[in-house]
Amino acid sequence: MANLGEKIKDILGIEGEVKNTLIPACNYTCANITLGGAGYVLNQFHQQFLAYVEGMGTRDAGKISLINGLWDAFNDPVMGMITDRTRTKYGRHRPYLIIGIIPFAIAYVFRWYSFGLSSGGDATATWLWYLFSAVLYSTSYTVMSIPHTAMLPQIAPHYFQRTQFRIVEYAMNSVGQISSYLFAALALSGFSVKTALTALPNPTPDDRGKYLLVGVILSLWFLWPPILSFFKCKEPSSLGQPKDKINFRFLFNEYKLVFKNRSFRQYFIITLFYALSKNFYHITDQYFMISVADMYKLFISLNIISGIAEFSGAPLNYLLVRYKGKAFCGKLLGPLMVCGLFLNIFISPTSAQGFKTAIIILSAILYNFGFSGPGFVAENIQPDITDVDEMITGRRREGVVATFRTLFSKTIASVISYVVGAALELFGYNPQIQAPSLQSPKTLFGLRFNFVIMPTVLALICVLSIYSYTMNKKDHEYIKELIKERHEKGFVEKPAPEKLVRLEKITGQKWENMWISSKEG
Template structure:
């Protein structure tokens, strides 16, 4: 890079131009589309369309999540050690994008293996397990290096919050787009559920791949410039793997971020996973509300992102998290007591939940780059991949277990599959399970997250001291 370009970046080191922020945000669009379609529709697709028992449907998702969690640290460590003209992160995104879309689509096919119902159940279980493993593996290949870019595009505390605001605007926008596509397909293919999901999977697979390449080409120039000014960012990590684990898990602020992120997303994904059953079986509403409910939550969350980002600049990340989670807790408690016929009240609670969900997107991911600088101060090396991978590793293990337990519980309680397109009247035990997973479990997770946030030690002032010490160390070299 020329000296003039370096000087220009040095003068504007705390500011990222709009086109770069847009390109960075686009990197989360495709993965958000697939994640929202998966969490909103995969469980009812497997139980009600593919015909798997709730237990097998839960286990196939659990196996996929466990493998996904296992390969997260592998990809994180390997991307930390990658050395190429494209840097450490971009080769993974470039080569992983197309398989990521392809294997997502394969999750929405209903193959017929045998006329023997028992054999067909087992064959379907292994088919969806394989599809889940492959999709989740390539999800990690493109998404984990992408998330690690946050710390490589800027070192500024507030600019990272702004960068994540763009990321999650695209993320929530992708969620909304996928739900709108689902609404349109439902309108034109109202009766044939298998065809509806096949079309939905195909369209979302195609549009999920392209934004990844936008992100690569739109942020590479900035990443290269920052890397030239801060060569330590692009240096492969030399610390042995087991020693990296030990260092990571003795970093106390990192453990707080893991807990905050886990509690937030446990609440998000458990609520999203049970919504199809909550809407149809407990609220007794038409299936279109399966899409409208998360659409309301995500729409509210997106509208609040830049509000929270601006408040964070004045009051800090912890204050924003407390305000957002308080709103969300009220919504979760209300969902426990809601009764069929209270549809307007349900949507009011969705809006309150959306206010908090935006904080779950924004705050934990804005904290993690600060942890990386603290680790750099202690170890002398930049290890974005290992930290990002272990946040997601623990999240996926716990969420995989939670979703599997939810579906197993529905099966134990005697869940009745729809007859054609008509939902059956469920036993009281099933309705109690739905209430349990829509409110008390997410509410407990949110409350624990608030406790962890209260004790989180890295403030804006503490982060400024970390950066100042890193700068002094660099100048002494």
């Protein structure tokens, strides 16, 4: 039995006691119950809540997301620089989990209720209220998420150790997503499991109280994980570390400099097209389910199936990273994501009910199981980019590199929300006219274009871009060795030609132009 346990530990890449690997990972990733779960219900329901319940046009709802996204584009990089320069005995990143959580919880309630503005018919005040609540939410989320993401390279410095943290983070994200989704589903169905799973009614203005309940329940649920993570996660003190001044010219140069890193550019492309594809799909899904497939009554059941399919990909992704490298899972599972998206092209208002149900279920399984692969690639290569960046610049800039993960996941979602809203309005879609039989051919094409065609094309580009990322464990260990040697000795001997070519390919820089080649003093 002991030999079996050791074999399992070897497969999972765990050295020493399991608890010494698992407990620190759980302490760090506990915050992801909030950071990974809070946006899930918003992405699933909020755009449609504004349209169907609050009576807002799809373009106006999209404008809120667009403005909020532009604000995010500003505050994410600023927060990255702030956390890189924070000096406390609790470290550079950890204190912000406590600073951000209270305004975050308040904003979460505000996003689901306008305190009588919409029911009173004041469209302008309603729009301004939801813009304010979106900005408050995104700002407080940024205050927590940027430092939390940037903290990982500090507390998990080794190549595969980061993957172990990421798989636990994946589980915590799923806990946050599943729990929040179940709470929301029960609140919206009047706490009837049967209604939630098989007969969810289309959303209407009469549901305002139900959505307020969603906001209150989830704001309370999301309070505790970041607080627990703050007290349990151990980050080294940052007191005594040198601190650069912040100025906006320096801010611009920081992000201009990071794009010199070829590995970062590859990571950026993968993340960009992955986020674009997912957001086109998720922002349009309720519109498609209501006004093309006429299957909204099964919306919650389908999302539960989707969640199970996505999470079932996690163990496979973990083992593929362990034995095949960090990019292989995206190459293997990514095509399933593309196929799952494209299947929905065969659904029309006149399709037989059984056919529509079969296609939607198969599509949900393939898409969600498939996108776990490219998503795992992006999650796992991000911490390694920090080490490549240090080899080029000589500085630890976790906040700058980590910013792009949260910036693009949020900003792209916001911009695509506006693009989809404006496009649907252009195609003639009216949220107050929900029946598929009442949609014009032009409107039906617009819904298919945003839900099927665009996500499929973008997912295909994402999968193809993964093939450009070639850094492996051996490369990363060698880079870490060189950085350590440079710090300890003040200089590094020029590598052998074969290794030099490899380093220059990974960084996109000539050896002579990188910090690693310079001599101290």
